[in-house]
Amino acid sequence: MEQQLFIYNTLTRKKELFKPLNAPLVGMYVCGPTLYSDVHIGNCRTFTSFDVMYRYLLHIGYKVRYVRNITDVGHLVDEVAGEGEDRIARQARLKQLEPMEIVQRYAFGFREVMALLNLLPPSIEPTASGHIPEQIEMTQKIIDKGFAYEKDGNVYFDVEKFAKSNNYGILSGRNLDDQMNNTRELDGQEEKKGRLDFALWKKAKPEHIMRWNSPWGTGFPGWHIECSAMSQKYLGDTFDIHGGGMDLIPTHHTNEIAQSVGCCDAAPVNYWIHTNMLTLNGQKMSRSLGNVFLPVELFSGMKLAADSPSATPSQAKLDGKHPLFEKAYDPMVVRFFMMQTHYSSTLDFSNDALQAAEKGYNRLAESMKKVSSLSPSAQSTSDIKKLRQQCYEAMNDDFNTPILLSNLFEAARIVNSVYDGKETLTAADIEAVKKLFSDFVVDVLGLKAEAENSGKQMEVLDKVVHMVLDMRAEAKQKKDFAASDAIRDKLIAAGVAIKDTKEGSTWNLQ
């Protein structure tokens, strides 16, 4: 590979040169959503961050197998106690639906939101319920290795035993004694030998709908085992990158490592990447805290109606203005907003920040449109090659999108200055800038060029508006400013914003 990519590895707490096991192939696994309710914007942030990493790896020439799972079984309401209901089964009961109906509904909404945010689909999107045999097999192997025990139809991972020969806290940096002693009182522990032990397989109660046969009776898999089983199936015993939100480090990912090592004696992952949280007024957005808002609300500026059948953007029923948002924000503005912050920092949501992002994004988008209309000169006043190099350097430094953006804004500045005749670019450099934008803004950052006004209706509207603008221009020429201003005001009132430029007036929908 031409580019030397450095990645911050949670495992070593250092930035490391990225060396795939089998270049140019790269295996990447990201923990996906649990589909017991709608994804919120915090979830989206994580997936968007990994989307940019995926895009950049592709851009610099890797062939990436990107696996992002869908959890549709086994995620308990009270994971540590090993009790409580399965989250999806619980929703099914509450809504009187089949569990698969719950999963189907939220999966549909999830994919629609991902598409609106312009995320590339993963190579494989495996579901936990579709990989029950694999999970049973892995559980059996862990039992055979002596790291798990069965009790009354439940199978638990024996953390203390594992920790004797392995570093259980290798990822979180916590030592076992701290974890054993500094935990609050918990219920429902009686079956487990150790308090840190976690379920690989759970016995299904009679009323439990989601159930499968296993060597230990009828039941369902634990939450952590699905990722170990599926990543191993599609990416191998050891693969390159595993990612997720940083809240998964101490429990989910720690247990994944334990399972994989316990099963196969191999560290499953070379590079662990964790994204930081999205906050609202400085506090983490999470389903359990209840301070979540939904993508459809952000994109519409409206509140989801209490009786909305779904929060899927295309199906949602909205009800009045959302108290948090001053206006609707385009998904690309939201994506741009996320790109302004490094994935490893918390990202705080506010109207002010969003509006600043909207303006910045529009400025970038405008200058991208201008590139095509630049006139070439014999010489360039800027070093586009160097600028391109700086863009790579930014991304090579642990996917530093804020720095990348600052370089892209420098490109925008150059374009605008050339457009104003204050600086010059050769024909080759104009092409180079065009390529820079399409490579980094569109391909890597995934900021989709604004959809051109298209379709029959827009075509007609465009002609009509231009007719009116011609009339206004005529009035202006006759110095009949009362008439020209009246036309302007009425167009604005109708939702048509106009821009007067040297070359005449342009318009767009407001």
Next chain:
RNA sequence: GGUCCUGUGGCCGAGUGGCUAGGCUCAGCUCUGCAAAAGCUGCUACAGCGGUUCGAAUCCGCUCGGGACCUCCA
């Protein structure tokens, strides 16, 4: 209580032991019948107090503030 992260100009937000990220706001200018829009230029900040250093916002210590994890959470 334990573990860890963090504190940057009016706001958001990168980064580095010395070489003024960037965006938004604001101001000036250009354009313009006016306005809007757009563009260009300008605005030298790093919580406080000590220490290390030729030199620290960047390293170390303390103090104060914010947050995360230790239950599920992207």
